Amino acid sequence: MSKLKAVLWPQVILFGDSITQFSFQAHGWGAEIAHKLARKCDVVNRGLSGYNSRWAKIVLPRLISSQRSSDIVAVTVFFGANDSATNEQHVPLEEYAENLKEITRHLASAGVSADRVIFITPPPVHEPLWEKECILKGCALNRHNSTAGQYTQACVQAAAQCGVDILDLWTLMQKDGQQDYSVYLSDGLHLSERGNQFVAEHLWRLLESRVANLPFILPYWGDIDVKSPESSLLCDQ
Numbered sequence: 001m002s003k004l005k006a007v008l009w010p011q012v013i014l015f016g017d018s019i020t021q022f023s024f025q026a027h028g029w030g031a032e033i034a035h036k037l038a039r040k041c042d043v044v045n046r047g048l049s050g051y052n053s054r055w056a057k058i059v060l061p062r063l064i065s066s067q068r069s070s071d072i073v074a075v076t077v078f079f080g081a082n083d084s085a086t087n088e089q090h091v092p093l094e095e096y097a098e099n100l101k102e103i104t105r106h107l108a109s110a111g112v113s114a115d116r117v118i119f120i121t122p123p124p125v126h127e128p129l130w131e132k133e134c135i136l137k138g139c140a141l142n143r144h145n146s147t148a149g150q151y152t153q154a155c156v157q158a159a160a161q162c163g164v165d166i167l168d169l170w171t172l173m174q175k176d177g178q179q180d181y182s183v184y185l186s187d188g189l190h191l192s193e194r195g196n197q198f199v200a201e202h203l204w205r206l207l208e209s210r211v212a213n214l215p216f217i218l219p220y221w222g223d224i225d226v227k228s229p230e231s232s233l234l235c236d237q
Contacts, residue, residue, distance in 0.1 A: 053095075080151040084148050
C-alpha cells in the first residue's frame with residue numbers, strides 16, 4: 001500500500017494569559033469557538049496564566065514557527081490584564097505596546113501575515129470585586145480599571161500600526177454606561193459565563209470571514225461507500 005497522506009487540520013491559535021487559558025472551561029469562549037469549528041479547524045489553546053506581554057514575546061518562537069504557518073487561519077493575541085497590574089507582573093505602557101508589535105513581527109517572520117492576527121484588549125476591571133480576591137490572597141488591590149483603559153488604548157493603537165484587527169473588550173463591555181459590566185466578570189478580572197459568551201460572540205464576528213471557506217474535513221458518514229469504505233476515506237481531500 002502506498003504511503004497515506006496525513007490529514008492536517010487548519011488551526012486557530014489562541015495566545016494569551018489566564019483569560020485565554022481558562023477559555024476551554026465549560027461555557028468558555030475558546031470552547032465555543034472550537035465547537036463552531038469542529039471538523040473544519042483545530043482551535044489551539046496557548047493561554048499562559050499569569051503571563052504578561054514581555055514573557056509572551058520571549059516564549060512565542062517556541063510556540064509558533066514557520067513549519068506549519070500555512071495551516072494557521074488566525075492567531076488571537078490577548079495580553080494586558082497582567083501588564084497593567086501594579087505587582088511583579090507589571091510591564092510599562094510603552095514596552096507593552098512595543099511587545100505587541102514585536103509579537104506581530106515574529107508572527108510575520110514565521111509566515112503568519114497581519115490579516116490573520118487579532119489583538120484583544122484586556123477587559124475592564126471591577127475594582128470592588130477584584131479587591132475582595134486580593135484581600136483573600138493577602139495583598140492590596142493591584143489592578144485599576146483606569147489603568148486597564150490606558151493599556152487598552154495602547155493595544156488599539158498598536159493594532160492600527162500593525163494593520164491587525166482589534167477586539168476592544170474594555171470599551172465594548174462598558175459601552176452603554178447603563179449596563180453593570182461586573183456581570184461579565186467572575187471575580188472582577190476574569191470572565192464570568194456571560195463574559196465568555198460576550199467574547200465568543202464578538203470574536204466570532206472577526207473570525208467568521210476567515211473560516212467561511214474551510215471545508216468539512218473527511219466525508220460525512222452518510223457519504224461513505226459502505227461496500228468500499230477505503231475509496232471514500234483514503235482519497236485525497
